[in-house]
Structure formats: structure tokens, C-alpha cells
Amino acid sequence: MAAVEVKADVTGSVWKIMTKVGEQVSEGDELVILESMKMEIPLMAPEAGTVKEILVKENDISNEGETVVILEV
């Protein structure tokens, strides 16, 4: 089992958390939606796995490159 850090690819505010700890996700599933440049930008699972940790809550600011979710793959 390896831990994969899913990072914000843009700086934005956390608009919606679309998953929960323990959920099984597939590659491409939306984990978190960020709001940036007046758009809702989804952060997607890079590969299938289980959501181990969600490091943000709604309205937090996420900077580009910061880990938002940790998956166990």
C-alpha cells in the first residue's frame, strides 16, 4: 500500500468536498472542487484508491502544490 498525495494544481478556495475518508475512488473521480478564476475546478483522483485523509475544509485557501487529499493506493 502506498500513499499518494493529491495536490492542488491551482491556488484557490475549497468550494466543495466531494468525498469522505474511507471512500473507494476510481481514477478521475472528483475529490474536491476548488474555486479559482471564478470557475469551479475539480481535483481528480490520479489513480484508484481509498481516501485516507482530507487535509482541507470548505472555504480554506489551497495554494498550488499543497496536498489536499491523501489516497492509499
Added chain:
Amino acid sequence: MAFEKEILEHSQRKAKALSMGGAKKLERRREAGILNARQRLDYLVDPGSFDESGLFARSVLPEAQEKTPTDGKIAGFARIAGRRVGVISNDFTVAGSSSTALNGKKMGHIKQVATSRGFPLVLLGESTGARMPDTMGARGMAFSLENNMYLRTRETPWANAILGMAFGSSAWYACLSDFNVIKKGACMAVSSAKLVSLATKGEVDPEDLGGWKLHTEITGIADLAVDTDEEAIDAIKKFLSYMPSHHREAPPRALVPEGSDEPVKGILDTLPQSRTKVYDVIKVIKKIVDIDSYFELKARFGRTMVTALARIDGRTVGIAANNPIHKGGAIDADACDKMCSFLVLCDSFNIPIIMFIDQPGFLIGIEAERKKMPGKVINWMNAMALCTMPKIAVQFRKNYGQGYLNMGGGKNADELAAWWLAETSFMDPSSAVGVVLGVDREAEPKKYEDMLDKMIKDTSAYESASVYGVKQVIDPRETREYLKTMLDVHHLRLTGGVGQHLMRAWPTTY
């Protein structure tokens, strides 16, 4: 029979020359499920079409002659889908397919003939670097490397596969090629993990040094990653099907699959109604182009842009599109590099370029600047200006800032049409007031509102069309017909579809 002895000797020598690294090494590869150099060639070329050059070459060192059939690189001429090609297949079972002056001479001949006679070159890469002891010492260096030159002026398409450990020669040709596919488990680097471990006195994982993830996601040197030798070779054949044989002819025109005019009628289903929501532009592109003609390059690199070969009405086109699902479509440094490399490929091989626009501007910030962002923006602008193939742009939604020019605004494309969803401006009005004019909404609300009123302008497609900024406002469902017409209008009749190739000497990695 006359000449019985000579005939027998010829067949015996041939058998020996075809034996590669011997039964044991070949068995090991078979057990590991890896094709050998000759099996790869058989899979690549039309049956029976391979004519070998240099079959009887072998090491110039007497003590190594028996063990080095073909001197480790199998080369010659063949056909793929009926078209003439030059091929080089590295035989890793013979001295690790290491490079010598002799096999360099062989490769040089195939390269020179392919270039001067106008046909593509295919390289199946798996090699160690320079052969030792041949290359050791001053004399070894002077003799072994005397003829080594690496020039890329894009006269004919080169397609390369990284199929195993690829150092030295196989790495150089991977970087020089127009299309490069990597098999998962393979490693492409300047030097082997073993040598790097020795130099750095620590274990180095070949995956970290030059594996598929590094080259498809971080360096962008690989266009595609696959699981098997066969898939890699299939990808090479597919790439070549879009390309002309050489730079002085237009790409081949294919038959249009039946029903290709239908998918675009459902294009509205791929689009969100709200301008704040994003979508995957790949789904949109597939509705527009000929059925099953979509062939993406560098899908895992610079993902805010999509670059793909495709066909419209049977003609090869290069599609370059912003992809809002990644970073809202904001263009980052990797996307700039990817776009430059794609413009160079299309322009060099007479492929018209189609741009689909939905971008909120370039991605700004310290990270972008550390990646030389202004330089990359301007490389792209330079490439757009140097491009002599037709550039046809369709604006889907947003088109902001400098990105407007990079994506074909003004004189940078030959045609620009917009969907009725399009919006164009320099920047968001509240950014203009807050950042540029320095008026704070909370501190000076009335002044802010007055300034905002001045900054809010009509950004619509019709406003742009009223001053011929876009030349046409179309329904998304009209996009395919619009492109069919424009490709025909802008076909380079005066030169038979051939451009001027002003970027033929553009660097291959940057």
C-alpha cells in the same frame, strides 16, 4: 552443382549473422515476454518487406567477432502500410547494442538514405551507451566517435520507441524523434542506473532515473506510454499514418468513416450551461473530428493544453485546445512547451493547425516565473509567427489576456470564429479595478463601483464580430462544417499543400 561451396558458406554465414545473441539470451527474453530485435521488426513492417543492410557487419576487434552479429544494431529498408521506411532495431542481446564506429556507420547510412530519398525513419530503442573497451582512451574516442553527428532538420518523420534500457544512442534518438513512445518498465536516460549508482554511491531506481512516469508527466520527452512492445509498434504505425513520407508533400488523405458528420449534432451535451463550470475538451474534440481519428500526443504533460493529431474530412489536422478541466484552462509553462513542440511538428510536415480556445489567461505566480514563463510565452508567439501552415481558430468560451494572441488572435491565425458562448477581454473587470487601479472595494465602495462600471465592457462574440475581431459567430453544432470549409479554403494550392518549414531546425527539447 557449380559454386556449391560458396552457396553453402553464404547460407551458413547468414544463419550465424541472424542468430543475434544466441539461444540462451533469446530464451530469457522469450520467458520474460519481451520481443527480440527481429521479432519487433517483423511486427513493425509489412510481411516480407524487410531488406537488411549490414547483416554481415561485426565487431572490428578480432576477439569479439564471433559474438557480435550485425555489430548489435539491425538496420535496413522496409515498407509500412505499403510506404517505404528506413528501420533500425537495436539488438540488446549483442553487446547490449552498444555503439561503435561501425554500427554508427550503418545507422548513418540508413539515416542519410531516408533523408535524401524522402521516407520516414523508425527506431526501436534499447541500448547501452558506447562500447567498451572500443571507446576507451584517446585513440578509442578519436576513432569511435569520429562520425557522430546529431542533426535534426525534419526532412522526413522520425518515430521512436523506448523498449528497454535506453542509454546513449537510444536516448539521443528518442529525443531527436518527432514521435516517441515508451514502454512501461523501460528507462531512458543519459547513463544507466548502474553507472549513476557508482558515481553517486547510492542505489538509483531506474523508474526515478528515466521511467515512463518521468518522461510522460515531468519531462514530456515521451508522447505516450504503453504496456507492451506490440502496443508501442502499433502506436508508431498509427503516428506514421497521419504523416507525409517527407516534408515536400502533403499528408495522405484518408477515407472518411461513415457517420462522421453525426457526432457534432450532440456537441451541446458535452458543454455546461454555466460559465463557472468546466468540461473536458477531449470529449468535445471527438464530436468534431472524423470518427476514431483522434490521436493524442503528450496526454499526461502540460494537461491544460491538449495536442492531438486527427482528421477532418479525411485530411490530417493538428488540434491544439485549451482544456478547462485542468486549472480552468489557464495556460502553464509545460503547456507552452507542449504547444511549441506541436506547432513545430505540424508546420514541418504540412499539417494545418486547428485551435480551440477556452482560456482565462496564463497561469501567473512565482512558480510560473521560476519556470521562465515569459520566455515560454514568447517562444510560442515566435512559433506562431514562423508557422506557414494554415491556422484556423474557433473560440468556444473564454479568451483573456496575452493568451488571446497565443491562441490565434489578431494576425496570429488565418481564421478566427467564435461560438455564441464566447467572451473576450484583457482581464476580469474586478481585477482591473482592484489590482491595476488600486481601488479597494471595502475602503472606497462608491469609487470602486464607478471604476468597475468603466471597466465592464461588452465581451460578447457579437461585439467582437461587429469589428471583425472574430470573422464569424457560429453555433457549436456548425463547427465541423465550418472547419471543413476553412481547411479547403486555406489549402496551400500554390505549393501543393506544402509550407516553408521555417522551424525545421527548432531544438528538439527545451
